[in-house]
Amino acid sequence: MFNTTSLLATHILDMEKLRKHIEEITPVSDDEFEYIKAFFTKKRVRKHQFLIQAGEKVACEYWIANGVFRAFYTDETGREHILQFALENSWLSDYNAFFHQTESTMNIICMEEAEVLSLTLHAREKLASDLHKMEHFFRMKVTSGYTAQQHRIISLLCRNPKERYEEFGILFPEIVRRIPKKYIAEYLGISRETLSRIHPVQRRGIPVKQ
Amino acid sequence: MFNTTSLLATHILDMEKLRKHIEEITPVSDDEFEYIKAFFTKKRVRKHQFLIQAGEKVACEYWIANGVFRAFYTDETGREHILQFALENSWLSDYNAFFHQTESTMNIICMEEAEVLSLTLHAREKLASDLHKMEHFFRMKVTSGYTAQQHRIISLLCRNPKERYEEFGILFPEIVRRIPKKYIAEYLGISRETLSRIHPVQRRGIPVKQ
DNA sequence: TCAAGGCTGTGACTTTGATCACACTTTAAT
């Protein structure tokens, strides 16, 4: 493994996947995509490895071809608070630090072996200014991030732990399946004990035993 | 008041202000601005008037030339939760409903007599697609909204009421001055009684009596 | 394959902030 051939092969596959991802927003010609591709750099990340570490300059944002990450903030008392879980096809960085080219205040850690494509701020802004459609693409992406965060703020303001957990389960069933509950507690802003005491409403049929 | 001359006069002033606002992000030529202007419609809003009402279609977003608004969500139990205070030079709408052209889930109410410039979704997208620099402008705006919301999420996850209120006072002294505390409590996700029991740290010198 | 570490559940106790109640003050509207 990790020989040139396989790396090249997955590289091509990832790039195709990125193209599909972009084309969910805007079509791109073959020539345009050849141009776009060149701005990205592939990176392989292993479990437990940091993608971004608090205190270090944030040079890139990342598009996840596959794998799982969590982005979290560590407060003064040492508690961790999760800002984002990122699965394949999502974008991720400490955007505040990235856009201002400053040191990260958050950590991003790989939770399942991953492949990502990285983009420097310079590359991103060049891409956006050279290709109007990429500017549009990035605008659409940040817009949906904005509305998703707004939703999360409403949830934090209006709902109790049980309601938040249930809503989370409906919105992100995949994450509930793949990620340890203690991290979900950190995302929802509740203690892992409280989350552990929330028991799902029993739906029709016999409980599933495996 | 409200005669043609004064309306026209303030209209011109507001448009000049909008131009300055846009030029904080990107320069625009006279011709370009003439083109941009035409997409906006001026609206005068009085205190207590709804700009957007839950359950109604959201046709526009608004740029505030002057005045103050609050955007809030009313939960099932009737409690109100504030999403945003908007002062002059800010943009505001129920963006989720606006982008999806659906009914609002939130209310936006005028708190101080205001003048706003409205933009339909169609106008906004046309502006963005006709002028690359306006696409850029909108991207920059939503990006800073995104990072601001991220900051608020961290604050809700990590900080207790006292810390949140103090941070709010540092970030938005203007709002603390102009807006009743009970609304600030609704923004911070705490009860007005708890907020009222938070007393500012006494800084050097004799307490100010007026 | 077995030891160590991470994850989860649950009981006992504590703390924080919500709620309720009421008085007082300021603001706005006629």
Add this chain to the structure above:
DNA sequence: ATTAAAGTGTGATCAAAGTCACAGCCTTGA
């Protein structure tokens, strides 16, 4: 100018969720 409505402060009580402690289970990696 006066009356109603909105906003604020504060005490008493309560409940929800946090914290601490510990036991049992899974993973995982040497």
